Amino acid sequence: MDLMIPLALFDATTFFNWFVENANYWFVFVFMVIESSFIPFPSELVVPPAAYLAAQRGDMNVFMVVIVATAGALVGALVNYFLSLWIGRPVVYAFANSRLGHACLINRQKVENAERYFDEHGAISTFVGRLIPAVRQLISIPAGLARIPCSSLTTY
Numbered sequence: 001m002d003l004m005i006p007l008a009l010f011d012a013t014t015f016f017n018w019f020v021e022n023a024n025y026w027f028v029f030v031f032m033v034i035e036s037s038f039i040p041f042p043s044e045l046v047v048p049p050a051a052y053l054a055a056q057r058g059d060m061n062v063f064m065v066v067i068v069a070t071a072g073a074l075v076g077a078l079v080n081y082f083l084s085l086w087i088g089r090p091v092v093y094a095f096a097n098s099r100l101g102h103a104c105l106i107n108r109q110k111v112e113n114a115e116r117y118f119d120e121h122g123a124i125s126t127f128v129g130r131l132i133p134a135v136r137q138l139i140s141i142p143a144g145l146a147r148i149p150c151s152s153l154t155t156y
Contacts, residue, residue: 023053028065029072036076036137043069077130077140084144092145118146 031046047069054060095101096111118125122143129139 019049020053023050023060025060025064025068028068029075032069032072033076033079036073036140037079038138038141040134040137042133043073076137078150080138080140081144081150084141085147088141088145114142115146118142118148122146122148 028046028050031041032043035041035043035046047065050060050069051062051065054062054065092111093108096106096108101107126139126143126148129135
């Protein structure tokens with residue numbers, strides 16, 4: 001089993017063949033960690049095909065695919081959360097004060113307003129944000145910046 005991603009990744013047939021040959025629980029876990037981190041990678045490219053292959057080939061259990069995918073998504077979200085908790089605030093404020101930050105229409109005042117909002121509505125915003133595609137990959141970052149305890153994130 002060759003786990004090297006082919007150079008012709010943009011060729012759909014090659015990618016599909018590589019996926020079929022290499023799909024396993026570790027594959028699902030790793031790609032779901034990537035999906036839930038700040039790297040944009042849609043989970044729809046991993047979970048449905050892996051569940052289909054599990055049902056067709058029988059070497060994986062569909063329910064275990066869901067459990068492993070959920071665990072991978074949680075680990076990826078926690079990576080974002082703890083990175084932003086430990087090193088995020090200085091990086092965000094440096095970006096907000098930079099020329100690039102201003103070009104992206106971000107300034108110190110907007111960051112402070114976002115922090116105040118997240119202080120008041122952070123846990124529910126994180127919960128709702130995890131349900132929205134494209135937002136779910138990044139919502140753990142403001143949760144870490146706001147220092148929302150992990151225990152309050154799991155109460156919803």
